[in-house]
Amino acid sequence: xxxxxxxxxxxxxxxxxxxxxxxxxxxxxxxxxxxxxxxxxxxxxxxxxxxxxxxxxxxxxxxxxxxxxxxxxxxxxxxxxxxxxxxxxxxxxxxxxxxxxxxxxxxxxxxxxxxxxxxxxxxxxxxxxxxxxxxxxxxxxxxxxxxxxxxxxxxxxxxxxxxxxxxxxxxxxxxxxxxxxxxxxxxxxxxxxxxxxxxxxxxxxxxxxxxxxxxxxxxxxxxxxxxxxxxxxxxxxxxxxxxxxxxxxxxxxxxxxxxxxxxxxxxxxxxxxxxxxxxxxxxxxxxxxxxxxxxxxxxxxxxxxxxxxxxxxxxxxxxxxxxxxxxxxxxxxxxxxxxxxxxxxxxxxxxxxxxxxxxxxxxxxxxxxxxxxxxxxxxxxxxxxxxxxxxxxxxxxxxxxxxxxxxxxxxxxxxxxxxxxxxxxxxxxxxxxxxxxxxxxxxxxxxxxxx
Amino acid sequence: xxxxxxxxxxxxxxxxxxxxxxxxxxxxxxxxxxxxxxxxxxxxxxxxxxxxxxxxxxxxxxxxxxxxxxxxxxxxxxxxxxxxxxxxxxxxxxxxxxxxxxxxxxxxxxxxxxxxxxxxxxxxxxxxxxxxxxxxxxxx
Numbered sequence: 110x111x112x113x114x115x116x117x118x119x120x121x122x123x124x125x126x127x128x129x130x131x132x133x134x135x136x137x138x139x140x141x142x143x144x145x146x147x148x149x150x151x152x153x154x155x156x157x158x159x160x161x162x163x164x165x166x167x168x169x170x171x172x173x174x175x176x177x178x179x180x181x182x183x184x185x186x187x188x189x190x191x192x193x194x195x196x197x198x199x200x201x202x203x204x205x206x207x208x209x210x211x212x213x214x215x216x217x218x219x220x221x222x223x224x225x226x227x228x229x230x231x232x233x234x235x236x237x238x239x240x241x242x243x244x245x246x247x248x249x250x251x252x253x254x255x256x257x258x259x260x261x262x263x264x265x266x267x268x269x270x271x272x273x274x275x276x277x278x279x280x281x282x283x284x285x286x287x288x289x290x291x292x293x294x295x296x297x298x299x300x301x302x303x304x305x306x307x308x309x310x311x312x313x314x315x316x317x318x319x320x321x322x323x324x325x326x327x328x329x330x331x332x333x334x335x336x337x338x339x340x341x342x343x344x345x346x347x348x349x350x351x352x353x354x355x356x357x358x359x360x361x362x363x364x365x366x367x368x369x370x371x372x373x374x375x376x377x378x379x380x381x382x383x384x385x386x387x388x389x390x391x392x393x394x395x396x397x398x399x400x401x402x403x404x405x406x407x408x409x410x411x412x413x414x415x416x417x418x419x420x421x422x423x424x425x426x427x428x429x430x431x432x433x434x435x436x437x438x439x440x441x442x443x444x445x446x447x448x449x450x451x452x453x454x455x456x457x458x459x460x461x462x463x464x465x466x467x468x469x470x471x472x473x474x475x476x477x478x479x480x481x482x483x484x485x486x487x488x489x490x491x492x493x494x495x496x497x498x499x500x501x502x503x504x505x506x507x508x509x510x511x512x513x514x515x516x517x518x519x520x521x522x523x524x525x526x527x528x529x530x531x532x533x534x535x536x537x538x539x540x541x542x543x544x545x546x547x548x549x550x551x552x553x554x555x556x557x558x559x560x
Numbered sequence: 561x562x563x564x565x566x567x568x569x570x571x572x573x574x575x576x577x578x579x580x581x582x583x584x585x586x587x588x589x590x591x592x593x594x595x596x597x598x599x600x601x602x603x604x605x606x607x608x609x610x611x612x613x614x615x616x617x618x619x620x621x622x623x624x625x626x627x628x629x630x631x632x633x634x635x636x637x638x639x640x641x642x643x644x645x646x647x648x649x650x651x652x653x654x655x656x657x658x659x660x661x662x663x664x665x666x667x668x669x670x671x672x673x674x675x676x677x678x679x680x681x682x683x684x685x686x687x688x689x690x691x692x693x694x695x696x697x698x699x700x
Contacts, residue, residue: 262600390580390587393604394584394604394605394608460597462591465591465592465594466593466594467594468594470593470595471563473593474563474564474593474628477565477589477593481567
């Protein structure tokens with residue numbers, strides 16, 4: 110599972126300068142700098158997109174399909190995430206976006222927000238079941254689900270087993286197309302998800318929804334935003350289409366939207382990957398938290414903060430607030446009280462301990478002992494020059510034979526100075542001494558040292 | 561026991577917000593060593609509760625964890641006020657935590673009882689005015 114995981118976050122080696130910005134910010138320590146550029150450990154990467162956001166050279170990118178994919182299908186359906194609606198300035202009606210999508214060449218639009226309202230309704234029912242382990246953890250953010258599967262074995266069964274909105278939207282959109290166009294073969298229908306983040310691209314690529322993964326391709330909110338700007342500008346008349354989603358569905362785009370829709374105040378909603386990890390640590394550690402539902406979003410602000418969006422997440426949220434103001438609360442309701450079997454995940458999330466040092470514990474213990482003793486000898490600066498995010502991660506890399514101890518620049522500098530001291534007369538620096546300016550005789554020695 | 565790996569942590573009593581950090585570290589180490597999830601859970605809950613206690617009552621201390629193939633031994637030592645009545649302190653719901661700590665959601669009087677509940681053995685050595693050392697063992 111860990112090795113054949115398909116990722117969306119990738120690296121453009123040409124652009125990467127090998128600086129330590131992403132190295133220090135990766136929440137799972139999945140990045141190392143090797144041979145002057147970043148390397149992503151695919152077993153550890155959760156596709157949160159943090160490195161894409163922080164890279165000063167734009168060397169990290171999210172790979173996804175492009176709009177040209179529309180040509181591959183006879184009939185195409187756009188599945189816009191509600192975060193798309195928050196990207197536009199001065200937009201007062203979601204109908205313009207839906208119409209714009211049709212103008213871009215889509216044959217139909219199925220709003221993910223509509224399916225989100227169904228998921229909210231199902232969650233309200235699911236939460237009342239006797240046999241459910243609390244708190245229920247939302248399954249909407251794939252980066253969070255993945256980090257739980259890697260680090261929190263006890264919380265795996267707390268993850269909500271109902272499919273996330275995007276999969277239910279795909280099922281419904283496909284059913285609708287086959288019903289309205291009986292002449293279409295299933296493979297002729299392209300269901301194209303417009304995603305705010307790389308984690309959802311990976312989610313689709315890895316078919317977590319199993320056989321019910323009906324999503325054919327994933328394109329970015331960013332690409333669609335720029336394409337829509339062109340077609341939407343040309344239209345000054347009233348929108349012909351109207352949104353079918355309500356306040357609850359659109360609310361899912363920002364943190365708290367999913368939680369407040371359960372209409373119960375025993376919830377926690379957090380965002381930003383570091384905050385989410387802290388919340389998970391605390392839930393994992395204690396029985397004292399009495400919560401029904403926990404919504405965690407890896408991106409600040411929620412899905413509107415995804416690495417494939419354009420607008421600032423908080424500005425997008427404010428726009429969504431005004432867009433949903435006069436919409437009905439939740440126009441999409443399930444047909445019955447019963448949650449259809451096909452809306453449940455095929456299998457539950459499994460614990461996948463990526464951090465295991467070795468398969469047998471004896472070896473792992475010996476390695477751990479070595480890691481502890483090496484760490485004690487390291488400077489503890491966590492400077493990143495060795496290519497690992499912390500001195501401890503560096504010690505782990507040494508023990509795993511992924512790097513060598515002489516990559517530590519601090520230790521090498523020490524050794525270098527000791528060597529110079531021994532051979533002072535012959536050293537190059539000594540020969541340079543007469544060339545260095547002698548403005549302040551008191552700091553002369555210090556000045557030499559830092560060269 | 562010859563293959564035991566030892567970890568040592570200083571638990572900072574002056575910074576309440578960092579309480580629980582050592583237990584998170586230990587959890588990470590145990591995962592790397594491939595211990596079963598239920599053992600990791602027991603160790604981390606017992607250690608978390610002990611760590612919080614040291615910060616709330618004893619201005620911090622040290623945490624030593626020794627892990628081997630047979631057992632995991634957690635030793636928490638502090639130079640705090642000591643526990644005058646251990647039997648009373650072991651009762652569920654009994655707490656001497658101050659109001660401000662209770663407002664944070666701690667001090668429910670479940671710390672010591674939980675430490676006992678999640679470990680196979682627990683020994684409390686305490687001298688009033690000198691400090692407390694708690695040794696907990698989780699067997700594999």
